[in-house]
Amino acid sequence: MKTKLIIAIATLAIAIGLYGLLTEAPPATEIKVTEIVVEEHKIKVWFLRNDVKRGQLVERSDFSIRQLPESEANALGIANESNMNFDKGSVYNRELTVQSAVFPEYITATNDLEYVELVLAENRVPFVIQVDPDVIIGGVIGHGSYVDVLAIANGGSKVSFNSDELSRPQFKSISVSPVLIGVKVLTIQQGTMSGGRNNSDVTSTVLVLELTRKQVAKLTVAKRIADLEVHKSIGSYNAADLSADAGDVLADYKAIKEFRANKIIIN
Template structure:
């Protein structure tokens, strides 16, 4: 056997041995590493209606409930993080919402919204502005949605509307003019010495007949505004001078008093 033939056989044997080694070599073992855990999205907290809500119903935390939603479900509703709602005193709901439905920000209108008065006012009524004097008790803690009463101070003998300070106390009369008028807006003026919020003007909801009565009252006498205690009897807000000054008699009453008989000379 020639050396050339032996060389070829050796080469072939070495080649097949190399191939067999590469094919049967065990896979390397990686130590010290653990598979990364799959990320689980946290639930998203949303506001839902705790009961059926009607339009123009005042917003209250008692009507809203926090509920956790799956992140995927919340994303489909347009939420990627926990929901927050912004509302102030006097805020109202603008739509009907069924119990369990998500309450969105556009379901709420706040008193500072430009169209709040147009949206809340009763059909057939008007928004009437009233300035408040600095000494008025109405300046303390008045908010949108409160109600006010208006009374008039008049005299059949004088036009009190033309006097800054009334000098005539005879025949003064106080009578109710308007009762339980809803406040639509409050213009803040700051805070008083006790730190309570005060107002310099308000906007109230009046019918056209109420506006006419108020215009006449402002021309013939003084008007006073105070927080309403509800619908009360008119007699509870009526008074005359004689109710304050004991023994006071008006001119009309003096004319009806009999003159004492003169003694004979």
């Protein structure tokens, strides 16, 4: 009897175990969570590829461009993208080191008020001279060009006649001679003023030249006594190549030369 009871209990335990195995709950469905990554907005930033000095010309090759995350750009003080000024003649207005971020305010254009001071060499003076606007046409003379300044005079005074009057004998010594050779043009400025024929507007073009004190004095006198012409310099040459008089133009013109004795002898 006791044996039958043990067998019954064992059978019941086995049955319960089998039932538990057969009715085991299915495994929970795995839920995949996809992480959504929001890409940070990027800003274009300009960096220097080499050191630059104050007054140095700006070249496109000076820069490299990087796309920085907005947070990194903000850390550099940059909130929005900016474009660099590559106008011809523009210069840096401060000294900067390689890999520095560059801002538009670090660059000075030729029409800015401080430009002349930035490009002016040591112990030089800026000097303004008005020129014929036609000289600038076609880029003949530009920022940084070198020019020759010539004086056209008639016997020590400004020429005030037209070409038809050249045959008159009263014009004895029309001449062209160099005043300055190979001086640098710092900048070109153009404007409009009234006073032309029929009160029409006239385009005024001026060059700002870089001169020594002595050259300033010489050119100031030349402006008073002669008409001035400005031409692009073509390099080293003899000053005599820039000199001429009426005899070089008119084959039958005989210029009058005055000879004076340097001593007086009384017998």
